[in-house]
Amino acid sequence: MMRPGPLLLWLLFGWTLVGVLASIGTIPLTAWLACGAGLACMMLIDAWRLLRTPSPALQRELAPVVPLGLDMYVRLRLQSAKQSLRIVDVHDLHPGGWPVRGLPHRFPLPMQAAYAFEYTLTPGERGPAVFAGCHLRLHSAWRLWSQRRTLDVVNSVRVYPNFAPLAELAGLSVELASHAIGARLQRRRGEGTEFQELRDYRVGDSMRKIDWKATARIGHFISREYREERNQQIVLLLDCGRRMLARDGAISHFDHVLNASLSLAYITMREGDAVGLLACTGRTQRWLPPQRDSGGMDLLLGTGYDLQATSAPTDYLAAARALQERQRRRALVILVTNVRDEDDSELAMAVTMLAQRHLVLVASLREQAVERAANDGGDNLEAAIRSASAMHYLAGRERVHDDLNRRGVMTLDVECAQLSGALIERYLRLKRESRL
Secondary structure, three states, rough: EEOHHHHHHHHHHHHHHHHHHHHOOOOHHHHHHHHHHHHHHHHHHHHHHHHHOOEEEEEOOOOOOOEEOOEEEEEEEOOOOOOOOEEEEEEOOOOOOOOOOOOOOEOOOOOOOOEEEEEOOOOOOOOOEEOOOOEEEOOOOOOOEEEEHHHHHHOEEEEEEEHHHHOOOOOOOHHHHHHHHHOOOOOOOOOOOEEEEEEEEOOOOHHHHOOOHHHHHOOEEEEEEEEEEOOOOOEEEEEEHHHHHOOOOOOEEHHHOOOOOHHHHHHHHHOOOOEEEEEOOEEEEEEEEOOOOHHHHHHHHHHHHHOEEEEEOOOOHHHHHHHHHOOOOOOOEEEEEOOOOOHHHHHHHHHHHHHOOEEEEEEEEEEEHHHHHHHHHOOHHHHHHHHHHHHHHHHHHHHHHHHHHOOOOEEEEHHHHHHHHHHHHHHHHHHHOOOO
């Protein structure tokens, strides 16, 4: 699509003024006609040259996988095939709704030359995303015209949960990594149930740890060193229903849950255990059997990166039945949801079914908006009613938690920001107590 440039508009305005002067006899009419003919020739020549100008070749360079909420850099490289200088405006067709810095970008593209620049995007949602093409606006040599063109250069990226903090923990021990994530539980060395090694006796070691055969052979006390059992299994049972659409901060509860799940999986795999995933979205379920080691982390990321919370209600019984069919071996099952008082009977039946074979932990997310409403009584009737309703809602949640605890099911009642640390702390405590 051709558009007149600012210079052409000014020239047409000047030609109009010349026409006014010619109409009142100040200058000859032939001079006005000559100016018009010359301007028309310039317009046609400049437009013809612009239409004959081939589009620059474009390459887009970007990472195929990026974390949610962190800046990503996109590099565009253009190669000119024309002999004369052109001014080019570039606007990349990046995924809509993502904050962008550095676009649109204007630059001169000399003959047979290449030009490259970067701009910054902040992914706003997980899942696959597509760069559908690139808009260019070419300016003619005499700046009388501009033309918009679309280059069909398509790239795809996958936006994962924010895995960047985990990369910073790679060189740390499990204890330090757990503290960095937010857990406040220290493992106590040598109090597991799986034999690890023999070592010299230390003051404070219990008598049952002494290996008497090794002591007799070597001539001084030798103790057995134990560690927590390895190759145990943890299954994350994620609620993808409408309650996970709530937001605390910039991202939804469900995104907080995925971030916390990755942190827990990282620590779990460092401990030598396996992590699986069952996500329930309406009538569909996504299952990943328990995985170990670094390859298991990649599989977990690939399985859950495009999961989204939906407006469908949560069917706890269907999720429990699906997990019972798929996970035969005893495991620590962590159900992450948002418990409400209307869930009392269905949730109790589901966790009772799971507890027949597995160790069950229900992690329930607290909503900051409800907490603020309960704590803010206000000074008018409307605020008082809102506060009373919020307190009634929280009391109902507490009753459900108490009922689950009476049934022998562990519960966590935490805010989103504390979820990672709370899950890791409880997992390490259960390992230390040999309950897995």
